[in-house]
Amino acid sequence: MDLSPPPASAQARTLTVLGLESSCDETAAAVLRRHGDGRVEVLSDIVLGQEAAHAPFGGVVPEIAARAHAEAIDGLARQALQASGLTLADMDGIAATSGPGLIGGVMAALMTAKGLALGAGKPLIAVNHLEGHALSPRLVEPLDFPWLLLLVSGGHTQLISVEDFGRYRRLGSTLDDAAGEAFDKSAKVMGLGFPGGPAVERAARTGDAHRFDLPEPLQRRAGCDFSFAGLKTAVREAWDSIPEPDDQDKADLAAAAQSAIASHLAKRTERAMAVFAEAFPHLEHPMPLVVAGGVAANSEVRAALKSAAERQGFRLIHPPSKWCTDNAAMIALAGAEHLARGETDGLDAPARARWPLDADAATLSPIVGAGRKGPKA
Known part of the structure; x- marks a missing residue:
C-alpha cells in the first residue's frame, strides 16, 4: 500500500x-x-x-x-x-x-x-x-480519536488503543482461544447448538450462575491479556461430572460459563482502561470504550463492561449488532x-x-500461550 x-x-x-x-x-x-x-x-x-x-x-x-x-x-x-x-x-x-x-x-x-x-x-x-x-x-456517530477498543468475537479477543487512523496499539490479547470460541465450545459440550453465543445466552436465562464454581483465568498474571482455554476445559469437566444432565443442568452451567466469560472480559478491560486513561490524561470524560465483534451482542457481557466503564470514567459504545x-x-x-x-x-x-493491527507489538512482543497441540502464537 x-x-x-x-x-x-x-x-x-x-x-x-x-x-x-x-x-x-x-x-x-x-x-x-x-x-x-x-x-x-x-x-x-x-x-x-x-x-x-x-x-x-x-x-x-x-x-x-x-x-x-x-x-x-x-x-x-x-x-x-x-x-x-x-x-x-x-x-x-x-x-x-x-x-x-x-x-x-x-x-x-x-x-x-x-x-x-x-x-x-x-x-x-x-x-x-x-x-x-x-x-x-x-x-x-462521528467519533473523534482516540478510543479504547475491545474486539471480542469467535476469532479475536483484543484490547486496542485506537489512537488515530492507521495508529493502533495493542494493550492485550488472548493467550489461547477467543471468547467467542469459549461460547461455541461450551455450547457444543452441552448440546445447545450453533452459533454458541446466542445458544448459551438463551439457556442461561433460567440458570443459576452460582451453582458451578468455574475458575477465574489469569488471576496471578499482570497486564491486560486474556485466556479462555482453561475455562473451556472446566465447563467440559463440570458437564462430564453430571450423571444424567437435564435442562436445568444445562441452564445452570450455561449461566456459570457466561458469567465467567463476562467477568474475565470486564476485569481485563478495566485494567486496559486504566492504561488508556494514563496515556491520555487530558481526554475529556467520559472516555470512549468501544466494544465490537459478535460477542458484543451478549447482554451479560455488555452489562459487565458497562459497569466497569462507569467505574473507570468511560462511556460504553457498542455499534448495532449488524x-x-x-x-x-x-x-x-x-x-x-x-x-x-x-x-x-x-x-x-x-x-x-x-x-x-499492531505490527510492532506482534514482532517485538508476540503473544504466546500453551495449547493442547503445543505453543500457540
Missing part, C-alpha cells in the same frame, strides 16, 4: 466505495459514502450467513465456508450495487478484506474485488478486517478512509491468514 503523504484536500473528498467481506462465515457486500465532513452514509448493506451449513459440526468448517463464499460473493456485490441505486461506474474504489481470517474465505472477497477493480478501472483497497472493526463506531458482527459496511468505511489519503493497493495484494 502506498503510504505517501496525502494531499491537503484529502479529508474534504466525498467518496463512494463498494466493500466486500468474507473472512469467516459471513459473506457481505455494502456500498458506503464517506462525506468530506466525516459523515457516513451506508447506502446498502447485505450479509449472508452460513449458520445452517455449519450447525451440524458445532463450529465453522473452513472448506464449507470458502465454497459458500465463492458461490455467493459475485451475486451479493451485484445486489449491494442495485440496492444502493448506483452502478460500478459510480464507485470511487473497491475495498475488500484481505486478512486476517480463514484464507479460503478471504480469497473470495479479495479476488472478486480485484476482478471488479480491474474490469472497471477502479482503485483497489485491501483492508485489514481488524481495522474495519476498529473504525466501526464511525458508522453510527455492525458489531462481520459486515462489509465497516470494510467499505476503512477503504474510503485509505482512499481519501491516497492509499491504494496493486492487484498483487496478498490474502493473509494473519495480519496484526
Whole structure:
C-alpha cells in the first residue's frame, strides 16, 4: 500500500466505495459514502450467513465456508450495487478484506474485488478486517480519536488503543482461544447448538450462575491479556461430572460459563482502561470504550463492561449488532478512509491468514500461550 503523504484536500473528498467481506462465515457486500465532513452514509448493506451449513459440526468448517463464499460473493456485490441505486461506474474504489481470517474465505472477497477493480478501472483497497472493526463506531456517530477498543468475537479477543487512523496499539490479547470460541465450545459440550453465543445466552436465562464454581483465568498474571482455554476445559469437566444432565443442568452451567466469560472480559478491560486513561490524561470524560465483534451482542457481557466503564470514567459504545458482527459496511468505511489519503493497493495484494493491527507489538512482543497441540502464537 502506498503510504505517501496525502494531499491537503484529502479529508474534504466525498467518496463512494463498494466493500466486500468474507473472512469467516459471513459473506457481505455494502456500498458506503464517506462525506468530506466525516459523515457516513451506508447506502446498502447485505450479509449472508452460513449458520445452517455449519450447525451440524458445532463450529465453522473452513472448506464449507470458502465454497459458500465463492458461490455467493459475485451475486451479493451485484445486489449491494442495485440496492444502493448506483452502478460500478459510480464507485470511487473497491475495498475488500484481505486478512486476517480463514484464507479460503478471504480469497473470495479479495479476488472478486480485484476482478471488479480491474474490469472497471477502479482503485483497489485491501483492508485489514481488524481495522474495519476498529473504525466501526464511525458508522453510527462521528467519533473523534482516540478510543479504547475491545474486539471480542469467535476469532479475536483484543484490547486496542485506537489512537488515530492507521495508529493502533495493542494493550492485550488472548493467550489461547477467543471468547467467542469459549461460547461455541461450551455450547457444543452441552448440546445447545450453533452459533454458541446466542445458544448459551438463551439457556442461561433460567440458570443459576452460582451453582458451578468455574475458575477465574489469569488471576496471578499482570497486564491486560486474556485466556479462555482453561475455562473451556472446566465447563467440559463440570458437564462430564453430571450423571444424567437435564435442562436445568444445562441452564445452570450455561449461566456459570457466561458469567465467567463476562467477568474475565470486564476485569481485563478495566485494567486496559486504566492504561488508556494514563496515556491520555487530558481526554475529556467520559472516555470512549468501544466494544465490537459478535460477542458484543451478549447482554451479560455488555452489562459487565458497562459497569466497569462507569467505574473507570468511560462511556460504553457498542455499534448495532449488524455492525458489531462481520459486515462489509465497516470494510467499505476503512477503504474510503485509505482512499481519501491516497492509499491504494496493486492487484498483487496478498490474502493473509494473519495480519496484526499492531505490527510492532506482534514482532517485538508476540503473544504466546500453551495449547493442547503445543505453543500457540
